[in-house]
Amino acid sequence: MKKRRRLSLFLALLLLCASCGTKTEEADGGYLLYFTAVGSHGPALDTQPYDPGGAAPQSEGTASPDPGDLVNALLSGPTQEGLVSPFPRGVALQSWEWDPEQKGNLQVRLSEQYSGLADISLTLADYCIVLTLSQLEGVESVEILSAGHTTSYRSHQVLTAAEAVLSDRSAAAKEDVT
Amino acid sequence: MASQETSQKKKVPFFASLQTKYAMSYLAIFVVVLILLNTYPVTASQELLFTSKRDSLKSQAAVMASALMELETLSSDQVVRVMNMLDDMGLDRILVTDPAGLILYDSLKDDWGGKTPPTETETEKPEYRYALYQEVVTALRGSDVFYSRYSDKVFTSTAACPIVYRGMVIGAIYIQELDQAQGALLLNLQKNLRNISLVVAAVTLVMSMVFSKMLTARIAALLRAIRIVGEGEYGHRLQIVGRDELAQLAEEFNQLTDRLQTTEEVRRRFVSDASHELKTPLASIRLLADSILQNEQMDEETVKDFVCDIGDEAERLTRITEHLLALTRLDSLPAGKTEPVDVAAVIRRAVNMVTPVADAAGVTIQEELRSGCMVRCTQDDLYQVCFNLIENAVKYNFAGGRVYVSAYWDGDQVLIEVADTGVGIPEEDLPKVFNRFYRVDKARSRAAGGTGLGLSIVRDTVRRHGGWVIARPRNPEGSIFTVGFPRCREEEGES
Numbered sequence: 261m262k263k264r265r266r267l268s269l270f271l272a273l274l275l276l277c278a279s280c281g282t283k284t285e286e287a288d289g290g291y292l293l294y295f296t297a298v299g300s301h302g303p304a305l306d307t308q309p310y311d312p313g314g315a316a317p318q319s320e321g322t323a324s325p326d327p328g329d330l331v332n333a334l335l336s337g338p339t340q341e342g343l344v345s346p347f348p349r350g351v352a353l354q355s356w357e358w359d360p361e362q363k364g365n366l367q368v369r370l371s372e373q374y375s376g377l378a379d380i381s382l383t384l385a386d387y388c389i390v391l392t393l394s395q396l397e398g399v400e401s402v403e404i405l406s407a408g409h410t411t412s413y414r415s416h417q418v419l420t421a422a423e424a425v426l427s428d429r430s431a432a433a434k435e436d437v438t
Numbered sequence: 439m440a441s442q443e444t445s446q447k448k449k450v451p452f453f454a455s456l457q458t459k460y461a462m463s464y465l466a467i468f469v470v471v472l473i474l475l476n477t478y479p480v481t482a483s484q485e486l487l488f489t490s491k492r493d494s495l496k497s498q499a500a501v502m503a504s505a506l507m508e509l510e511t512l513s514s515d516q517v518v519r520v521m522n523m524l525d526d527m528g529l530d531r532i533l534v535t536d537p538a539g540l541i542l543y544d545s546l547k548d549d550w551g552g553k554t555p556p557t558e559t560e561t562e563k564p565e566y567r568y569a570l571y572q573e574v575v576t577a578l579r580g581s582d583v584f585y586s587r588y589s590d591k592v593f594t595s596t597a598a599c600p601i602v603y604r605g606m607v608i609g610a611i612y613i614q615e616l617d618q619a620q621g622a623l624l625l626n627l628q629k630n631l632r633n634i635s636l637v638v639a640a641v642t643l644v645m646s647m648v649f650s651k652m653l654t655a656r657i658a659a660l661l662r663a664i665r666i667v668g669e670g671e672y673g674h675r676l677q678i679v680g681r682d683e684l685a686q687l688a689e690e691f692n693q694l695t696d697r698l699q700t701t702e703e704v705r706r707r708f709v710s711d712a713s714h715e716l717k718t719p720l721a722s723i724r725l726l727a728d729s730i731l732q733n734e735q736m737d738e739e740t741v742k743d744f745v746c747d748i749g750d751e752a753e754r755l756t757r758i759t760e761h762l763l764a765l766t767r768l769d770s771l772p773a774g775k776t777e778p779v780d781v782a783a784v785i786r787r788a789v790n791m792v793t794p795v796a797d798a799a800g801v802t803i804q805e806e807l808r809s810g811c812m813v814r815c816t817q818d819d820l821y822q823v824c825f826n827l828i829e830n831a832v833k834y835n836f837a838g839g840r841v842y843v844s845a846y847w848d849g850d851q852v853l854i855e856v857a858d859t860g861v862g863i864p865e866e867d868l869p870k871v872f873n874r875f876y877r878v879d880k881a882r883s884r885a886a887g888g889t890g891l892g893l894s895i896v897r898d899t900v901r902r903h904g905g906w907v908i909a910r911p912r913n914p915e916g917s918i919f920t921v922g923f924p925r926c927r928e929e930e931g932e933s
Contacts, residue, residue: 297572301585301596304570379537379607380578383568415540416566423566425541428531428596428614 291325291395293334294388295343303426305388308340327356327366327399330392346385348373364400365418366393374406378413386414387424394421457647457654464646472635480628484588487620492584495597495613498527499582502611503601506534512601512609517542533612534601537578539568542609569612573598577610591625593617656684660691672699711875715758715890719751726751754889761891764822765874768898774816776903778926781845781852782807784817788824789843792832800837803828806844811852813923815903823899826892827856827919833888835860835916852925857918868909872897896921 297306310333312325325333331353337345352371359365368389377385390402401418403410410417452458505524509516517534521543534543544567576583577598586595594616601609659676666674672695676688726744730736736744789803796803813820824843831841839859846853863871863878870876875890893909896919900907905923912918 299572300576300583301572304572304575380539380575383538383540384570384575387568387570413538415536415538416564423568424570425567426570428571 291330292392293330293338294391295334295338296346296384296388298342298344304384305391305424305426306343308338308343310392311339324396327368327393327396328353330396331356331368331370331389334388334392346377346381346388348376359403362401362418364398365403366396366399366401367403367405368393369405369408372407374404375409375411382411382414386419387421390419391421391424455654456657457650460650460653461646464649465642468639468642468646472639475638476628476631476635479631480624483624483627487588487593487624488586491586491593491595491615491617491620492597495595495615496582496584496599498529499597499599499611499613502532502534502613503599506601506609506611507603510603510608512536512542514542517609521545528615529613530616531612531614533569533574535569535574535578535610535612537607537609539570539574539578539610541567541569571598571612574610574612577612578607580607588621588624591618591621593621593624656688660684660688663691663695667695667698672702708874711890712758712762715875716755719755719758722751723748758889758891761889761895764895765891765898768895768902773819773902776814776816778812779815779817779820781811781813781820781854781923782809784820785824785828785843785845785854788821788828791825792828795829796832796841799832799835801832801835801839801841803832803841803843806842806846808844808846811845811847812926813852813903813905814926815923819899819903823896823921824854824856826896827854827921830888830892831856831858831860831917831919834858839916847925850925852923854921854923855918857912858916859912860916862911862915863909863917865911868911871909872907 291310292307293310294305294307297304310325310330312329335345335347335351335353337347350371350373352373354369354371356366356368359367374385386404389404393399393402401420403418450456502521502524505520506512506517509520512534521532521534529545532543532545533541535541573583573585573596577600580600580602582597582599584595584597586593588594594614596612596614598610598612600607601611656679663674663676675692675695678685678688678692726748730741730744785805785807789805793803828841828843835841835858841859842855842857844855844857861878867876867878871878872893874894876893877888877890897907900921900923903923905921907919907921909917909919
């Protein structure tokens with residue numbers, strides 16, 4: 261009888277600790293902003309924590325930031341050393357909306373300056389937005405429009421976080437085997 | 439027992455001992471050498487391997503890039519086809535991307551071993567993956583890049599280069615090589631060096647102990663010898679080994695001990711002689727006094743004679759003690775204040791003093807004194823020297839004999855000569871006449887009232903003022919004593 265009581269107490273404590281952990285993560289602003297990293301080896305993108313009290317104000321009445329807050333925080337540039345903004349100067353968020361035709365697809369409309377990006381610079385900027393927004397609940401894919409148009413020389417328009425390969429896992433896997 | 443205690447007290451602590459210090463210094467040097475041995479070759483090998491890998495990977499990437507640039511524009515199918523025709527060159531991963539970083543070929547997925555890859559069916563959804571590695575980004579911006587690191591026994595090397603067609607970057611190639619063989623080689627090198635170092639360290643430890651023991655054993659022997667001599671065993675000598683500084687030290691020690699032994703023997707002899715010399719008159723006094731006391735019928739005349747003899751013996755005792763005191767003063771006290779002294783004047787004073795004794799003995803004293811014989815000395819010391827020599831010449835002379843006293847200068851020296859026509863000194867005794875209590879003819883010396891210390895006082899006094907004294911036989915009879923002093927010139931004396 262005594263043992264059971266002790267076990268239930270231990271489990272309750274474990275649960276409490278687990279819930280505390282989750283709360284702490286959210287309280288710490290568990291969202292990350294992706295920027296281009298400086299260096300010659302490793303992932304081309306790196307993160308800094310999203311600070312709701314920073315450049316972009318959080319929407320009133322919501323516990324977590326909305327996509328607009330995160331995109332605005334991204335466009336305002338990094339605050340940490342070793343990170344560089346991949347966005348051209350003057351790019352601004354025009355609007356964002358959920359795609360009515362495709363569930364989980366978030367459409368982000370940016371100003372015309374974004375169309376100045378091409379090739380790898382465009383890819384880096386695209387995936388900084390995609391990886392950042394994919395942390396939000398319900399976001400499965402992101403479609404980025406510039407001045408209301410999609411960029412024709414993209415391989416595809418609906419981008420997902422899984423498409424960004426940030427590190428060569430094969431090396432790590434092989435090293436582990438050895 | 440006492441010496442054991444002393445040696446235990448003086449035992450040097452292990453870490454303060456010279457042997458430990460020598461051993462430690464050898465070890466310290468070898469530790470530095472071993473550290474260098476364990477670091478420099480490994481670092482140099484790593485650098486060499488890095489350089490070799492960089493050159494190799496860059497050239498491989500360049501070969502692939504040149505094959506792909508023939509395509510003008512890169513599409514997944516074409517790239518896969520070309521890449522499957524190329525040898526993978528032992529690389530672990532090859533990626534080919536378009537200018538946006540989209541992976542067109544991944545060796546982990548698209549390697550068909552040289553066979554034609556199956557064509558994609560229309561229903562199959564295309565897969566998009568973007569290689570967002572720094573190497574790929576740098577290559578797509580037009581630069582070659584290489585990176586290599588060694589960790590966990592594996593060399594991981596990556597290289598990327600742009601695929602350029604007519605000055606335009608049409609894609610990038612990224613290659614990666616994981617080299618365990620070279621890693622194992624480097625590890626083996628490290629292991630071997632470590633094993634060699636351990637063996638060298640062990641040998642060094644033993645050798646440093648042996649060498650330091652060899653070196654310090656002689657120092658320990660010297661220390662032991664010093665202690666033994668310090669305890670009074672003056673006959674102890676060190677065996678000289680080799681010709682190094684320690685051998686010289688041992689030789690110096692032996693010489694020092696020789697001198698110490700000689701001094702000790704002289705001291706003992708002196709004490710013994712002094713005791714004997716003091717004992718003789720004391721015994722005579724005791725005997726004479728006992729005779730007077732025990733013989734009640736002794737007539738007054740005899741008693742007077744005995745008392746007179748007691749007085750003579752007491753006077754002799756006084757003389758001996760005065761001479762001993764004079765010698766002690768010469769040994770221990772510094773010379774008094776010196777001044778230029780006219781030798782002729784001092785000799786005249788001494789002759790005047792001795793003349794009554796000479797007259798009584800029937801000995802004539804003749805002087806030949808040159809003017810200007812000035813020496814730097816004290817009046818009393820010079821008088822003592824002259825008096826002792828002239829008195830000796832008179833004492834050991836025959837009735838009707840002569841004593842010649844002369845003073846002259848020769849170059850930088852002033853010479854005083856006292857010659858006599860007396861009994862003379864045998865050739866073999868000449869070097870010993872200045873020794874304390876040495877007498878050529880003991881009976882005659884005692885009869886003449888000598889103490890055996892007069893000439894010793896002369897020698898010590900003369901030496902004290904930078905002079906010298908010698909004795910030699912005179913032809914046809916007697917002896918000549920010559921004293922030399924540095925000449926003191928008038929102006930020197932005044933200054």
